Amino acid sequence: MKIVYRFLFLSVLLIFVTNCARTGRPEGGPKDEKAPLFVTSIPPYETVKFNKKEIKINFNEYIVLKDLNSQLVVSPPMKNLPLISPQGSPSEYIKIEILDTLQPNTTYIFNFGNAVQDNNEGNKLENFKYVFSTGTYIDSLKTSGSIKDAKLVEAPKNINILLYRLDSTFNDSIIYKKKPNYITSTLDTTVFKFTNLRKGNYLMLALQESINDYIFNPVTEKIGFSTDTIQFPRDSIIKKPIILFKEEQPYQFKRAKEISKGKIEFGFEGDAKNMQIKVLSKVPDDFKSISKFEIDKDTLNFWFTPFEADSLNFEVSNNNFIDTLTVRLRKNKIDSLIINSSISNILNFRDTLFLNSNNPITKIDTSKISLFDKDTIAVKYTTLPSEKKNTIGIIFDKEPKQKYSFTAFPDAFNDLFLNKNDTLKYRFITKEFEDYGRITMNVSNVNSKNLIIELITGTKKNLVVQRNFLTTSKSIVFNLLEPKKYTIRIIIDENKNNKWDTGNYLKKQLPEIILYHKEINNADLRANFFLEENFIVE
Numbered sequence: 090m091k092i093v094y095r096f097l098f099l100s101v102l103l104i105f106v107t108n109c110a111r112t113g114r115p116e117g118g119p120k121d122e123k124a125p126l127f128v129t130s131i132p133p134y135e136t137v138k139f140n141k142k143e144i145k146i147n148f149n150e151y152i153v154l155k156d157l158n159s160q161l162v163v164s165p166p167m168k169n170l171p172l173i174s175p176q177g178s179p180s181e182y183i184k185i186e187i188l189d190t191l192q193p194n195t196t197y198i199f200n201f202g203n204a205v206q207d208n209n210e211g212n213k214l215e216n217f218k219y220v221f222s223t224g225t226y227i228d229s230l231k232t233s234g235s236i237k238d239a240k241l242v243e244a245p246k247n248i249n250i251l252l253y254r255l256d257s258t259f260n261d262s263i264i265y266k267k268k269p270n271y272i273t274s275t276l277d278t279t280v281f282k283f284t285n286l287r288k289g290n291y292l293m294l295a296l297q298e299s300i301n302d303y304i305f306n307p308v309t310e311k312i313g314f315s316t317d318t319i320q321f322p323r324d325s326i327i328k329k330p331i332i333l334f335k336e337e338q339p340y341q342f343k344r345a346k347e348i349s350k351g352k353i354e355f356g357f358e359g360d361a362k363n364m365q366i367k368v369l370s371k372v373p374d375d376f377k378s379i380s381k382f383e384i385d386k387d388t389l390n391f392w393f394t395p396f397e398a399d400s401l402n403f404e405v406s407n408n409n410f411i412d413t414l415t416v417r418l419r420k421n422k423i424d425s426l427i428i429n430s431s432i433s434n435i436l437n438f439r440d441t442l443f444l445n446s447n448n449p450i451t452k453i454d455t456s457k458i459s460l461f462d463k464d465t466i467a468v469k470y471t472t473l474p475s476e477k478k479n480t481i482g483i484i485f486d487k488e489p490k491q492k493y494s495f496t497a498f499p500d501a502f503n504d505l506f507l508n509k510n511d512t513l514k515y516r517f518i519t520k521e522f523e524d525y526g527r528i529t530m531n532v533s534n535v536n537s538k539n540l541i542i543e544l545i546t547g548t549k550k551n552l553v554v555q556r557n558f559l560t561t562s563k564s565i566v567f568n569l570l571e572p573k574k575y576t577i578r579i580i581i582d583e584n585k586n587n588k589w590d591t592g593n594y595l596k597k598q599l600p601e602i603i604l605y606h607k608e609i610n611n612a613d614l615r616a617n618f619f620l621e622e623n624f625i626v627e
Contacts, residue, residue, distance in 0.1 A: 131144070163199055232326065242610065357388075438519065453502060527568045527569070528614065558582075
């Protein structure tokens with residue numbers, strides 16, 4: 090019996106020690122959902138006549154700082170960023186070391202956003218701020234508003250909102266050189282809020298920055314601005330959303346580089362629609378050249394028939410710009426001709442079969458090209474070379490539920506360098522009409538404005554499926570649509586140039602208005618499904 094009692098005693102003792110060694114909350118206990126609490130600070134919150142170099146902020150539990158670099162906003166911005174510690178380890182306090190010389194009679198806000206979280210559960214202390222003033226009082230005015238992107242459907246995030254005081258030192262170019270008087274951030278929303286503002290008149294800007302230096306870089310960043318002067322305390326709410334847009338940059342030639350033998354790449358920035366390349370060097374009588382812009386890239390590709398030369402001299406012009414340059418020729422290998430099909434398996438009724446090539450095609454021999462259906466009956470087609478891209482469209486009437494076989498035998502295509510294609514074989518099928526949907530949009534153009542109606546798909550690239558131009562009221566039919574998400578937008582084309590025009594800060598010009606349909610906005614269209622909606626434009 091003693092052995093049994095001793096065994097029971099040791100078992101109970103082992104269970105007790107094991108339970109005591111466990112850390113964290115007991116099983117079945119309530120989850121901690123409370124955010125950390127700010128307890129005290131040295132100097133105290135909203136201290137006036139502030140003249141310290143160090144701040145210590147105490148909390149009621151251990152906290153960690155998450156994404157501090159993107160969350161912390163100091164307003165007015167400092168030339169030398171303060172040191173925040175500790176980072177990377179739990180602590181019951183935050184220490185701020187100020188390295189800058191503070192401005193006199195100024196209210197400072199350290200907005201930590203949602204960076205302060207408790208160590209155990211990650212509960213956020215939302216929009217935590219520490220405020221002090223180097224003057225005799227704390228500025229107390231507030232304002233709020235919202236932002237939106239001029240062109241994109243998705244809401245922009247982490248946008249910096251800037252306020253510049255309109256005083257004797259202000260001029261329009263200040264946003265390219267100096268930091269603002271106040272800043273705040275939208276973080277992960279489209280709404281912004283300012284607190285602790287001083288009475289006065291201000292310019293309000295929004296910047297989508299990759300680096301938060303609060304200086305506008307028009308080459309890489311989006312901007313938005315209020316056309317009205319912001320007055321405090323009058324404008325406690327900004328009623329009109331600030332519209333973000335990317336400015337179109339003035340044309341600037343950047344470089345010329347030989348890519349392969351017979352191909353030179355001319356890089357540029359800005360609007361290059363009238364850009365032209367002229368060869369100044371003496372060339373053979375049989376010299377040929379072709380130039381085409383590369384899609385979605387600031388590059389003009391220039392192909393030419395090679396000849397013995399160490400270099401080529403060019404004149405590059407675009408409107409009022411003219412420049413001359415020399416390109417050294419050192420490559421000794423011409424790119425082989427590569428041709429690919431734009432269709433891999435299914436040919437939709439709105440699609441065109443394109444043959445894409447790396448080199449410009451200069452000769453097509455249709456006697457060496459065949460197109461058959463599933464019954465091996467020849468299908469009539471035409472070839473349509475593109476002037477803008479290295480593509481050739483194969484145009485023919487498509488039948489539903491059909492199989493097609495396309496073959497291009499050797500020497501059907503020749504490029505500028507007299508390269509020939511190898512045998513090309515592609516097979517693809519079509520679907521039934523019932524596999525597609527339709528959208529009908531009844532556009533009521535109340536004031537007979539110049540409208541561009543676009544059906545787009547894809548949340549990122551916003552691929553335009555169909556574009557129509559209207560000056561009256563009319564019903565637009567988008568037929569034979571693949572089952573996927575679609576959005577309809579209308580551009581109000583104020584200057585009647587049949588395209589969307591962006592804005593310009595120095596000209597105080599806002600981008601042209603884009604309206605999105607509320608119902609057909611990233612809406613799912615199913616097969617054999619017909620939608621009909623109204624769009625009123627006043």
